[in-house]
Amino acid sequence: MTEQKTEKRSIYRMLVEYDRRIIYLFIFVLIIAPLMQPFSLPIQVSPGTMTYYNVINGLKKDDVVLVVFDTEFSGYMEIQSGILASIKMMFEHEVKVAIAVSHPEATGIPQLVFDQLKGVMDQHHYIYGQNYINLGYIFPNEASVASTAQDFHSIVRQDAYGKSIQGTFLDNVNTWKDWTLISDYTTGIQSGSLINHYGLRGTPMIVNCIGVMISTQMPYVSSGIYKALLESMRGGAELEYLTSSPGPGLTAMNSFTLGHYLLMIAIILGNIGYFGYRSEMSRKAKEER
Amino acid sequence: MDIIEVSIVGVGAFLAICMFTTLYGKSNPLYALAEESYIGFGTGLTIVINLLFIYKTGILGIQAGDWLLSFGIILGIMVLARIIPKYSYIARVPIAIAIGAQFGLALRTTIFTGFLDQIRATIFPLLTGDAMTLLNRWTIALSVIFMLSFFFYTTELKGPLRWSARIGEYAMYVAFGGIFAQTFMGRLSLFVGFMQNYTVPPWKIPYLLGSLIIVFAAVIILDRAKLLEKLTPEE
Amino acid sequence: MSSFFKSKTAQLTIMILSFLAIFVPYFIDVPVMTTFSTKLITITAIVSAFTLLLALYSQFRRGYTFIQKKKRGWIFKAYMMISIVLMLVFALFGQETGPYNWVMYAIITPLSSVNYSILVFYMASTGARAFRARNTRALLLLITGFIVLFYQAPLTGAFFPQLTPVALYFTNTFVAAVAKMFLISVTVGAIVFGMRVLMGKETTILGFTKEEAS
Numbered sequence: 001m002t003e004q005k006t007e008k009r010s011i012y013r014m015l016v017e018y019d020r021r022i023i024y025l026f027i028f029v030l031i032i033a034p035l036m037q038p039f040s041l042p043i044q045v046s047p048g049t050m051t052y053y054n055v056i057n058g059l060k061k062d063d064v065v066l067v068v069f070d071t072e073f074s075g076y077m078e079i080q081s082g083i084l085a086s087i088k089m090m091f092e093h094e095v096k097v098a099i100a101v102s103h104p105e106a107t108g109i110p111q112l113v114f115d116q117l118k119g120v121m122d123q124h125h126y127i128y129g130q131n132y133i134n135l136g137y138i139f140p141n142e143a144s145v146a147s148t149a150q151d152f153h154s155i156v157r158q159d160a161y162g163k164s165i166q167g168t169f170l171d172n173v174n175t176w177k178d179w180t181l182i183s184d185y186t187t188g189i190q191s192g193s194l195i196n197h198y199g200l201r202g203t204p205m206i207v208n209c210i211g212v213m214i215s216t217q218m219p220y221v222s223s224g225i226y227k228a229l230l231e232s233m234r235g236g237a238e239l240e241y242l243t244s245s246p247g248p249g250l251t252a253m254n255s256f257t258l259g260h261y262l263l264m265i266a267i268i269l270g271n272i273g274y275f276g277y278r279s280e281m282s283r284k285a286k287e288e289r
Numbered sequence: 290m291d292i293i294e295v296s297i298v299g300v301g302a303f304l305a306i307c308m309f310t311t312l313y314g315k316s317n318p319l320y321a322l323a324e325e326s327y328i329g330f331g332t333g334l335t336i337v338i339n340l341l342f343i344y345k346t347g348i349l350g351i352q353a354g355d356w357l358l359s360f361g362i363i364l365g366i367m368v369l370a371r372i373i374p375k376y377s378y379i380a381r382v383p384i385a386i387a388i389g390a391q392f393g394l395a396l397r398t399t400i401f402t403g404f405l406d407q408i409r410a411t412i413f414p415l416l417t418g419d420a421m422t423l424l425n426r427w428t429i430a431l432s433v434i435f436m437l438s439f440f441f442y443t444t445e446l447k448g449p450l451r452w453s454a455r456i457g458e459y460a461m462y463v464a465f466g467g468i469f470a471q472t473f474m475g476r477l478s479l480f481v482g483f484m485q486n487y488t489v490p491p492w493k494i495p496y497l498l499g500s501l502i503i504v505f506a507a508v509i510i511l512d513r514a515k516l517l518e519k520l521t522p523e524e
Numbered sequence: 525m526s527s528f529f530k531s532k533t534a535q536l537t538i539m540i541l542s543f544l545a546i547f548v549p550y551f552i553d554v555p556v557m558t559t560f561s562t563k564l565i566t567i568t569a570i571v572s573a574f575t576l577l578l579a580l581y582s583q584f585r586r587g588y589t590f591i592q593k594k595k596r597g598w599i600f601k602a603y604m605m606i607s608i609v610l611m612l613v614f615a616l617f618g619q620e621t622g623p624y625n626w627v628m629y630a631i632i633t634p635l636s637s638v639n640y641s642i643l644v645f646y647m648a649s650t651g652a653r654a655f656r657a658r659n660t661r662a663l664l665l666l667i668t669g670f671i672v673l674f675y676q677a678p679l680t681g682a683f684f685p686q687l688t689p690v691a692l693y694f695t696n697t698f699v700a701a702v703a704k705m706f707l708i709s710v711t712v713g714a715i716v717f718g719m720r721v722l723m724g725k726e727t728t729i730l731g732f733t734k735e736e737a738s
């Protein structure tokens with residue numbers, strides 16, 4: 001009986017004082033394993049994602065969209081599902097797409113996107129310069145964003161590959177008024193600047209942001225500056241589901257689910273250990289008295 | 290898959306797992322290797338990209354006839370005077386111009402986006418919409434008012450103000466629970482996205498697992514041999 | 525000449541004129557002023573890009589000091605400095621292919637990805653060790669957190685759709701309210717700080733030390 005009591009006490013203590021590397025190991029295993037054998041899970045589409053989908057669906061042929069990769073490469077890892085699903089929709093609607101980046105690490109993203117969407121681009125006869133263009137790193141700071149909003153060609157004369165943009169569809173773009181939509185994929189680098197110099201002036205904006213930014217971006221949705229907000233990888237997965245184009249988002253949802261459950265189980269076990277150990281200690285103190 | 294692609298995956302997986310060795314709990318030379326690689330090559334990338342921006346915006350603009358942009362180049366070179374302590378005061382003029390301009394850009398718009406529009410969006414739509422929409426809007430409006438009252442430091446919180454602050458405090462804790470969940474989702478997504486990069490397509494998996502085994506085995510062996518601290522750079 | 529650069533009044537005047545050149549044309553549309561304002565914004569963009577080049581100097585200074593003192597692991601700092609130079613050299617061979625492109629995808633992008641994704645481990649272990657339902661506030665935080673976490677996991681959201689409106693209510697109201705509250709407060713603070721700088725009360729931002737400012 002005494003041995004059983006000792007064992008029970010040490011379980012509570014174990015739950016409070018375990019090596020945190022055990023959690024690290026569990027996270028590694030629970031995330032990697034489902035990725036090696038992905039299987040589909042059903043997913044519920046949130047109203048926010050539905051609004052985002054409707055905005056892109058409302059685009060017409062030859063509308064001019066500015067796509068901004070406002071993220072470091074780590075952010076791209078999180079929101080690549082939303083990026084690929086959104087831009088695929090734009091290509092399917094045959095809109096004209098100009099891509100700009102605001103971080104040096106993001107200069108490698110456009111080519112990755114083009115490589116993955118090559119099939120759709122060929123299907124809709126996308127020609128560089130006529131239907132899409134990669135402008136590269138043109139938004140290093142707020143002043144450059146403001147400058148392009150007031151006089152686009154004062155900042156941008158060449159594309160990312162050093163070719164002149166004269167003779168492309170950007171000849172008709174001079175100020176913020178000439179864009180049909182700004183689609184910002186952001187970790188917060190120039191999102192504030194885009195809001196201040198494009199969104200506030202009335203250029204429609206949609207945003208796909210990382211998870212930590214969701215709460216800070218909500219006020220702009222309610223004030224009407226953002227037409228829609230796509231939330232992190234989960235939002236990207238929902239968009240993939242809506243557009244019937246499974247990609248990195250949907251295949252990640254298994255790992256995503258297990259990661260969430262692991263955290264909840266860890267918190268519950270931690271609390272069981274804490275309260276159990278606390279009552280053990282107070283019982284011990286009473287016995288000693 | 291060609292040799293370049295394989296080398297990119299192999300080296301990338303190795304360095305990335307080296308970065309993860311910080312989770313082992315002790316500083317180690319493999320983490321230092323990954324850290325200094327990122328700092329070095331990342332700084333080089335930033336310099337290259339910014340030089341290109343200065344060339345495309347400034348130099349090409351001047352060549353196109355916009356001679357006013359030469360002031361940008363001259364002022365930019367003056368900023369670099371900060372490197373020489375004896376002449377660092379030269380950088381004050383371009384910094385003053387840049388700061389004044391940045392304040393002008395920020396203040397002319399932030400007043401609307403961060404203040405007036407937010408108040409308008411909170412207060413005005415309180416009487417329109419269906420039941421669920423009204424419930425949401427009133428919850429937001431009342432929560433904002435109660436939460437703001439929690440941060441009143443200029444007057445003693447008593448009577449109705451004390452209750453308002455107390456409700457605001459509890460509303461904030463409810464919000465923090467949601468924010469924690471969203472933040473965790475964001476960080477988890479980053480990790481899942483990174484792992485996807487090294488598990489799709491499946492030929493990348495052996496490189497990932499191989500790097501995991503080799504790197505962590507090396508760290509454990511170095512730790513057992515008491516060589517970790519000797520080989521790790523000083524902070 | 526140097527007295528002009530060292531004069532606090534001169535720098536403040538330049539800053540205020542620069543501020544007005546950008547601020548006023550936004551509200552009063554005079555074509556000449558608007559054109560000048562746009563040019564000044566472009567010049568500011570170029571000047572701000574130059575400040576990022578100072579990163580090169582600071583990294584080299586840091587590394588050189590470390591190597592000079594022959595601290596343990598100085599070889600890593602030497603490697604860091606060599607890698608900066610290598611990247612600048614590689615850029616000369618072109619950015620779409622070649623060694624620059626290889627370094628971008630083999631070194632920079634994987635390390636950038638890991639940089640922030642490590643935080644999930646720390647969040648999970650901290651959440652497990654620190655989140656205790658000790659009082660009402662902590663309990664509220666945990667309950668809301670659990671509801672939103674359950675909703676976010678697609679499996680739960682799909683099989684228990686009753687949870688969705690509750691989770692969405694919390695995120696669309698309380699979370700949005702706290703974000704609005706912080707945004708309004710931070711905006712007011714930023715405006716006040718901006719006014720203080722323009723009135724000359726915060727001169728350290730211009731590079732004046734406290735002694736020079738007084």
